[in-house]
Amino acid sequence: MTTVPRALLAIDAGAATTSVALLGKSTDRWRLLGSMAAPAGTPPDVLAAILADRLMGVDLALADHLGISSTSVEDLPRLEARSSPPATLAVLGASRRAVDLLAGVAARTPWHVRAASPETHDPREMTELALRPEVAAVLVGAGDPPGPDERGWLDDLAALVGAVARRRPELRVVLAGPVGDRPEWAEGFGEPIEGAAERVFHAPPIGVRSGPDEPLREVLESLIPNTSDTRHGAVRAVLSLADALDRRVEVLDIGLNGGLRAMASPGVADQGPSAIAVRTARAALVPAELDDAAVDAVLAWTTGSLDRHRMGDRLLDLRAQPWADAAGEGARLRLAAGRAALARLAARSADIGALASPDITVVAGGAFAAAPPRAVALAVADTIRRAGATQLANDHARLLGPLGTIDDPDERRGLVADLADDLLAPLGSLLVVASVPGSLRGSARAGRLTLDGDLHGRHDLAAGEISFIDLPPGDHALATLEFRDAARIGHRARRVAVPVSGGVAGIAVDLRDVPLRLPERRDRRRAALAAWGELAWPGDER
Amino acid sequence: MTTATTGIARALVAHRELVARAMDVFFPLRPGDRALVQAGEAVSRGQPIIERYRDVRTIVTDVAPNGEAPEPGQHHAEPAGRGARSDDPATGGELLFKSGGRWRLAGGARPEPIEAPFAGAVQAVQPGAGVTVRTQSSAIHGRAALAGPTWGRLHVATDADGELRAQHVDVGMAGSIIVAGARMDAEALTRARAVGIRGIIVAALGMKEQRDFLASERRGSAAVHGLPPFGILVLDGAARRPIASPLMAMFERLEGQMVAIVGTPPALVVDDPSIELPPPPADLLRVRSGPLAGAEGSWAGLAGPRRFPAGVTLEAAFVRFGGRPPVAIPIGDLERFA
Numbered sequence: 001m002t003t004v005p006r007a008l009l010a011i012d013a014g015a016a017t018t019s020v021a022l023l024g025k026s027t028d029r030w031r032l033l034g035s036m037a038a039p040a041g042t043p044p045d046v047l048a049a050i051l052a053d054r055l056m057g058v059d060l061a062l063a064d065h066l067g068i069s070s071t072s073v074e075d076l077p078r079l080e081a082r083s084s085p086p087a088t089l090a091v092l093g094a095s096r097r098a099v100d101l102l103a104g105v106a107a108r109t110p111w112h113v114r115a116a117s118p119e120t121h122d123p124r125e126m127t128e129l130a131l132r133p134e135v136a137a138v139l140v141g142a143g144d145p146p147g148p149d150e151r152g153w154l155d156d157l158a159a160l161v162g163a164v165a166r167r168r169p170e171l172r173v174v175l176a177g178p179v180g181d182r183p184e185w186a187e188g189f190g191e192p193i194e195g196a197a198e199r200v201f202h203a204p205p206i207g208v209r210s211g212p213d214e215p216l217r218e219v220l221e222s223l224i225p226n227t228s229d230t231r232h233g234a235v236r237a238v239l240s241l242a243d244a245l246d247r248r249v250e251v252l253d254i255g256l257n258g259g260l261r262a263m264a265s266p267g268v269a270d271q272g273p274s275a276i277a278v279r280t281a282r283a284a285l286v287p288a289e290l291d292d293a294a295v296d297a298v299l300a301w302t303t304g305s306l307d308r309h310r311m312g313d314r315l316l317d318l319r320a321q322p323w324a325d326a327a328g329e330g331a332r333l334r335l336a337a338g339r340a341a342l343a344r345l346a347a348r349s350a351d352i353g354a355l356a357s358p359d360i361t362v363v364a365g366g367a368f369a370a371a372p373p374r375a376v377a378l379a380v381a382d383t384i385r386r387a388g389a390t391q392l393a394n395d396h397a398r399l400l401g402p403l404g405t406i407d408d409p410d411e412r413r414g415l416v417a418d419l420a421d422d423l424l425a426p427l428g429s430l431l432v433v434a435s436v437p438g439s440l441r442g443s444a445r446a447g448r449l450t451l452d453g454d455l456h457g458r459h460d461l462a463a464g465e466i467s468f469i470d471l472p473p474g475d476h477a478l479a480t481l482e483f484r485d486a487a488r489i490g491h492r493a494r495r496v497a498v499p500v501s502g503g504v505a506g507i508a509v510d511l512r513d514v515p516l517r518l519p520e521r522r523d524r525r526r527a528a529l530a531a532w533g534e535l536a537w538p539g540d541e542r
Numbered sequence: 543m544t545t546a547t548t549g550i551a552r553a554l555v556a557h558r559e560l561v562a563r564a565m566d567v568f569f570p571l572r573p574g575d576r577a578l579v580q581a582g583e584a585v586s587r588g589q590p591i592i593e594r595y596r597d598v599r600t601i602v603t604d605v606a607p608n609g610e611a612p613e614p615g616q617h618h619a620e621p622a623g624r625g626a627r628s629d630d631p632a633t634g635g636e637l638l639f640k641s642g643g644r645w646r647l648a649g650g651a652r653p654e655p656i657e658a659p660f661a662g663a664v665q666a667v668q669p670g671a672g673v674t675v676r677t678q679s680s681a682i683h684g685r686a687a688l689a690g691p692t693w694g695r696l697h698v699a700t701d702a703d704g705e706l707r708a709q710h711v712d713v714g715m716a717g718s719i720i721v722a723g724a725r726m727d728a729e730a731l732t733r734a735r736a737v738g739i740r741g742i743i744v745a746a747l748g749m750k751e752q753r754d755f756l757a758s759e760r761r762g763s764a765a766v767h768g769l770p771p772f773g774i775l776v777l778d779g780a781a782r783r784p785i786a787s788p789l790m791a792m793f794e795r796l797e798g799q800m801v802a803i804v805g806t807p808p809a810l811v812v813d814d815p816s817i818e819l820p821p822p823p824a825d826l827l828r829v830r831s832g833p834l835a836g837a838e839g840s841w842a843g844l845a846g847p848r849r850f851p852a853g854v855t856l857e858a859a860f861v862r863f864g865g866r867p868p869v870a871i872p873i874g875d876l877e878r879f880a
Contacts, residue, residue: 017874036857039556039874046553050844124600124648127638128573131670156641163614163639167670184641188614290749312749313780317831320685320779323556323874325831327850372853537852 007033007066009078010402011044012230015085015256016285016322016366019398020047022055022073023419024066030415032422033062035397037369039323044080048073081230081401085257086112086281086288087136089220090129093117093206094142094150094157101206102141102176105213108348109220110231110258110279111137112288118153123160130164130171137223138164141176144205155184162188165200172223176216177205221279231260233404234364234395235277237416238264240409241400243273244417247359250352250390251400252380254341254367256322259283261349263358272409276352283345285337285367286319297340300518301382303530304329326370332537335375338367342383357388357432357490362424364395373427373505374468374536380430381466382532385514387434387488389479389498392505393424426473428503433481434514435488436463447483449509451500459509466510468535471502479507487511551844555827555859555876558683560788561819565681566665568806569656569691570672573648574598574635576617577667578655585658587693587800587813591673595650596763601635605645612637615669618647657771659691659802660811672806679815682792684743687808688752689759690773694719694740696796702745703784703836708733715739719801719810721793725782728754731774735762741773741803743793743810745785752780773803775810784836788822788879795820822879827861832875841878842868 010021021035034051052073056063063069068076089111093099099117106113114135116126130138140161142150162185165173179185180202189196201223203216226232234251242249242264253260262277287294295312306314314333318325326334346353361380368376377392399419406412416423436446446463451471459469461481471477479500486492500507519525569592571577576593585591605612612618619634635649662677697718700706704723708730716738722730726744728751734742735758747755755774762769777785785793800813812819825840842860848870849855859876860868 038554038857041557042554046550049550050554122600123638123646124573124598127648131573133570133668133671156639156646159639159641160646166613167615184639188639188641295749309748309750313746316749316780321556321830321874324872326856326874327832327854327872328852330831331852331854370854370856 005077007068007076009044009048009073009076010397010399011078011080012398012401013044013080013082014040014230014366014398015083016040017369018042018044018047020044020051021397021399021402022048022051022068024062024068026062026065030418032397032399032419037398044078045074048076079402079405080228081233081405082228083230083255083257086110087224088112088114088132088134090132090135090138091115092126092130092138092140092157092161094146094153095119098142098147098150098206102139105216106139106220107282108213108278108280109217110224110229110281111220112281118156123156126160127164130161131168135171137172137174137220139174139176139220140179141203141206142179144177146178154179155182158182159184159188161185162190166190170199172199172201174201174203174216174219174223176203228405230255230401231258231279233402234260234400235262235264235275235279236404236412237400238262238362239273239275240403240413240416241362241420242266242275244413244420245360248356249360249362250358251362251364251395252342252345252384253364254283254285254338254345255365256286256319257281257284257288259341259345259365261345261352263352263355278345278349278352280345280348282348283341285322285334285341286315288319290315290319294340297343298333298336300525301336301339301529302332303526303533304332322366331371331375332533334367335371335379338371339379339383341367342379346383346385353384353386357386357390359391360393360424361390361430362393362395362400363427364398364400368394369396369398372537373503374508377427377430377468377505377508378466378532378536381432381508381510382516385432385516387432387514388490389429389431389500391429391501392427392503394427395423396425397423399423426501426503428471428505429479429500429507430510431479431481431489431498431500431507432510432514433461433483433487433489435486435492436483436511437485437487445484446511447481447487450480450482452478452480461509461511463511464513466508466512466532466535468505469507469509471500471506473503475502476500477502481509551859552841552878554844554857554873555841555878556830556874557880558877559880560683560792560822562681562683562809564676564678565807565809565811566674566676567660567662567804567809567811568672568674570806571668571670572598573638573670574650576636576653577669577673579664579667579673581664581667583664584662585664585675586661587658587802589658590655591658591664591675592656593653594656595635596652596654597650598635598648599650600638601647601649602644603647605637612640612645614639618645618649656691659693659771659804660813677811679812680817680819681809681811682789682819684775684777684808684810685779686776687803687805688747688755688774688776690741690771690803690805692719692741692771692773693800693802693813696721696793696799696801698793698797699723702787702790706730711737711739713737719743719803721785724784727751731755732758735769735772738770740771741775743775743777743803745776745778746780746782747774747776748780773805775803775808778830781835783830786828786879787838788820788826792819827859827876827878829861829871829875830877832872834869834871834875837863839863845870848872
């Protein structure tokens, strides 16, 4: 006889922090009873015991009913997702153009990409790269037929990769295009090619670059074990969430080692829900290899007086101890790094960005875990520039990853449907208005917003600015936006009515440029960021 | 909070292991390098374990089969050219791959030894990857190591919060590995290198100083005469903070002893296996970041979620500093030692 559990633990063992959520089924549905996070490496049982203790402190009867105590909590069934450091993929091509194309596709996967071509590295350096112990796979590709810039080096490249694969029997090799047809490949790899079927994979040539990159991405992602990966699980969970809520849901996740952007749509008729997703190591909160460009990308979002070196020091420390220094100036630095990471994620997921605005945007990951809600909303508004209206929510208990580890879609959908209200903490709504006429820039009355039933009346909207309007969590309203000239929010019109829902951040109405253009001059850019930041960090609580 | 969880709540604080009782140290092999030892072999401090070409480059050559077909990864010595003198260095290197009927070699003409910085036993030799040597001595973990490996006698030059300036680096420290306090600037590092100091241990080293040092190392390595071994062990990170008191107690215990700085993993290996390092106090907590960075105190209980500057709510703990009332500190800003 099996016993249906009445409580379980959802554990997200991230690279920076470990989060544990305690779930219970007190009546006919599952509820979130509590959650807690601590620095990575903290035993989940410790977190679970403290959660159980707090539950007993506030509702002993419920704890008794669910059979939860601080001593027995470690026996509860658990859903566990985990984030692993990205494995390294060496991307080799016979020309810089070829390797850039390959690396561009590989950057839309969870691999940490190291690229080299004969134009930037000599054969010894390319061999050294491919032989490094941390390199788990090599991607080598060429056009079919090879381009004029590839022909001179292709045989050498095939021989180089073949010889490396021969020396490292555990190394997996992805051949994109006709590299495997070169005699040098077979000679370098050795005859007979033992075990080639298990570790040599074939992918389309570079020549089909204008088409979708899914075939190559699928090959690359198939080399990574996904069974318990947090972001892989989050995609499955958001699929179930879209299906359960019958809403289009987008998830934006920034973690220490990578990011995720996924758009899920509910099923239509007899078709199940569908999703497109990009998981990329490029969207890590702080890149593993911190260079000047990465530091400058964060500096561009700051208003402080740190120079590049000091900012580099702060980012190095944030990378080494991501759970530390999360208050005060550290919180602002974290959000600046989060914006830079979101911008990298948006750049790698232009296909998702081109889709219509989702009904719900879920913000997830450690980068936003402790930030003030308005600061999170502002970070999303700053970087995900898509005209339209969306409801913002936060995966505050980090449940998406663990819920995605349930393999059975029906079982997962049932649990997600039960928990939907609890797992999404409403931040508010984000309205991004594009194509506001330039002549109205600086005008205090570019338009106005009226909320149904709002006792405070109308809210004036200024072109080129963002404003926050209070609307408490749980409240819904119809927001009517009226402009002096036609603007675009979904479609072009002078008057638009969109449903909005409240949250701790309220409604963010953004009339800034799409895409966002910040002033070139540093002082003006900082002044603009500071003005917007004052809205998100009220009271300037440093 | 119940008694059961009061005891375990301290486990929420990040745990930092300071000392390893034995350690496998990895010495990477780059193309062209040759391992001079075999698995199972005992090595002593100063014994060459790897041969590395200083001016390694790619060489295109014909390799005449000598009985068996050559394999990638094999070492190949070029025959001396016509007119070569007996004291000319032999050109050779590691076979990389064969293309167009000719081999590419990673090699050069001036191989130099990399010496074992401590006594130990070779655990593994992975051609093309590296050599792993195990030491049975204690090793103090660091966060990062630059350059190295190196070894010398340990000398504590400043206190935990001190900063060693260039004018305080004198030639009397030559040959030693010095504990340089909270932070060191690029000028002091350059001078330390110049006067013959073998290594630096420092709590924090900024990004600029790291880059300047590594660029200087690359230039020095490419020079005709090369440079003696030198390494930097960074204990904490990049932003200035004092060395933790348990680490300082260990360094004071090791004053005058032979130690080695190694890179993978970053650590300070103690040469004498009989030396017992003082254990950190069991109830010690250190504030790693935030306004009180560097302060040390003791656990006074879990404070629960608290609101901190910038409007963020974080799980916090009470920490007692000396005889003063406990202060709530974000748990993420704390570390404990073992």
